[in-house]
Amino acid sequence: MNFADSIGTANELIWSIPLIALCLLAGLYFSLRTGFLQIRHLPDMLNQLKRGKESEDGTSSFQSLMMSLAGRVGMGNIGGVATAIAFGGPGAVFWMWTSAFLGAATSFVESTLGQIYKERDPDTGEYRGGPAYYFEKAYKHKARRLSLIYGILFAVVTILAMSFFLPGVQANGMASAINNAWGIPTWVTAIGLVILLAFIVIGGVKRIAHFTVVVVPTMALLYVLIAIVVFFLNFSDIPRVFSLIFGSAFGAQPVFGAILGLAVKWGVQRGIYSNEAGQGTGPHAAAAAEVSHPAKQGFAQSFAVYVDTLFVCSATAFIIISTGMFNTFSGESWPNDVIHEGHGGLSTEVEPGPGFVQQGLDSVFPGAGPTFIAIALSFFVFTTIVAYYYMAETNLNYLTRKMTNRLAARAMQRVLQALVLVSVAYGAVTTAGAAWGLGDIGVGSMAWLNIIGILFLQGPALKVLKDYREQKRQGLDPQFDPRKIGIENATFWEVRADEQVKRGPREEPFEKQLERD
Numbered sequence: 001m002n003f004a005d006s007i008g009t010a011n012e013l014i015w016s017i018p019l020i021a022l023c024l025l026a027g028l029y030f031s032l033r034t035g036f037l038q039i040r041h042l043p044d045m046l047n048q049l050k051r052g053k054e055s056e057d058g059t060s061s062f063q064s065l066m067m068s069l070a071g072r073v074g075m076g077n078i079g080g081v082a083t084a085i086a087f088g089g090p091g092a093v094f095w096m097w098t099s100a101f102l103g104a105a106t107s108f109v110e111s112t113l114g115q116i117y118k119e120r121d122p123d124t125g126e127y128r129g130g131p132a133y134y135f136e137k138a139y140k141h142k143a144r145r146l147s148l149i150y151g152i153l154f155a156v157v158t159i160l161a162m163s164f165f166l167p168g169v170q171a172n173g174m175a176s177a178i179n180n181a182w183g184i185p186t187w188v189t190a191i192g193l194v195i196l197l198a199f200i201v202i203g204g205v206k207r208i209a210h211f212t213v214v215v216v217p218t219m220a221l222l223y224v225l226i227a228i229v230v231f232f233l234n235f236s237d238i239p240r241v242f243s244l245i246f247g248s249a250f251g252a253q254p255v256f257g258a259i260l261g262l263a264v265k266w267g268v269q270r271g272i273y274s275n276e277a278g279q280g281t282g283p284h285a286a287a288a289a290e291v292s293h294p295a296k297q298g299f300a301q302s303f304a305v306y307v308d309t310l311f312v313c314s315a316t317a318f319i320i321i322s323t324g325m326f327n328t329f330s331g332e333s334w335p336n337d338v339i340h341e342g343h344g345g346l347s348t349e350v351e352p353g354p355g356f357v358q359q360g361l362d363s364v365f366p367g368a369g370p371t372f373i374a375i376a377l378s379f380f381v382f383t384t385i386v387a388y389y390y391m392a393e394t395n396l397n398y399l400t401r402k403m404t405n406r407l408a409a410r411a412m413q414r415v416l417q418a419l420v421l422v423s424v425a426y427g428a429v430t431t432a433g434a435a436w437g438l439g440d441i442g443v444g445s446m447a448w449l450n451i452i453g454i455l456f457l458q459g460p461a462l463k464v465l466k467d468y469r470e471q472k473r474q475g476l477d478p479q480f481d482p483r484k485i486g487i488e489n490a491t492f493w494e495v496r497a498d499e500q501v502k503r504g505p506r507e508e509p510f511e512k513q514l515e516r517d
Helices: 003-014 017-033 042-051 061-072 075-088 091-116 131-138 144-165 167-182 186-201 205-233 235-249 260-275 282-287 294-323 354-364 369-400 406-429 432-456 458-473 491-503 510-516
Strands: 327-329 338-341
Touching (some): 017 260, 017 432, 017 458, 042 294, 061 205, 061 294, 075 260, 075 294, 075 369, 091 235, 091 282, 091 458, 131 144, 131 432, 144 167, 144 369, 144 406, 167 186, 167 354, 167 369, 167 406, 167 432, 186 369, 186 406, 235 260, 235 294, 260 294, 260 432, 294 354, 354 369, 369 406, 432 458
Antiparallel strands (some): 327 338
16 A cells, blocks of 8 residues: 555544534534534624634633634635535535534534633743643543543644645645646745745744734635626526525436445535634634633634635635536546536636636636636645644644753754654645645644544533623623633633732623723
């Protein structure tokens, strides 16, 4: 068995039916337990993005959202949607939407846990947190050894995924899109990308936050606006688009009936790859936020899932399906066994990925499609890789935070930075199939560990949600003291609550604070 076959076998093992079911059922379970907060607390999501402020040690909720979106909005939103349609049919889009809606509740739970158990970086003072931290701390008082082992396992898997498995997918998509648009060799793109990344990743979390807060919303908004233009220019085709999506999602259309299982698989798999709900990446950015109550950042990260999938991924799907620039292949067998050709006349030789979207836009804006997608994807990919590095660094920090030799810890950080840059360079020049296979292994491994973990550790997140709702009913701006609701080992918040007591309570009604702010 060669390396490519080994990747394929591992990918099939990880992304089997049990993981698909786990993602969907966990999302449904958390939706029920939280009273469908993804609908009920939509106003809180929007208010938190508007009112959150940064501090010297933490980012604002909006900055943390942008950091989170930097990791979410990338190759998965363009190339990932295209591959889902190519191998799962248009119905895969419906299952992407489903995974996003249910995943918003999962994202709240994991991101709230990230806030509850965050720490200060001993070197920089910045907030750090994520699944490794909450796995270790949540049950430290009951199962110290098991919690520590599980936290270390997740940290190691995440470092490998974020520094080796996933960056290559992003770099490959960017290099491919640039080559399609301008004929620039992939090795040239690799060199340029490595140089730019080296400047950003050495600057730390605050530089990452300030960079992403400008780039991510600008490019995402522009991309969605272009999709809206395509939507209205192809308005007469919209009923057909929705018919294809909903009909093939349940096998109602005979041509797609044989791949119904693949529609679910590719929809959920690419949905999780894109919006990352349950994968365990969102809590890293969530923990960096400066908020007065963990639930606030949980709401912000839930909204990130909506932005990623319901807005950006949907934009890609509408561009591809409305222009007819897609082909669907049976048994994931590109370029053979075509079971459906879109009406746009896309050659079956076009590899599923950014090329679908480039050709779709080119059919509406002749000559401009490949260029625009290459530019948009370049920004998306760049910010995504930066976010990957931040998450890899956070987990390395988790493993080294108690080392007395800080010089050795910083040396390991430099090694990590070099590994990410090498992975990016290699991914840009390798084949797309190998890159996607490695990326899926990384995503799936993290999802298995994190979802199982938060199903056991959900208690503190649910207590926090209840505490938030009770304080809001009293007309207060929710403040958090973990000891009042029986949460242990949340030392950061215990210290913060004690400091607030020394300064004196803030009893000003929440409504008056809103008026003043």
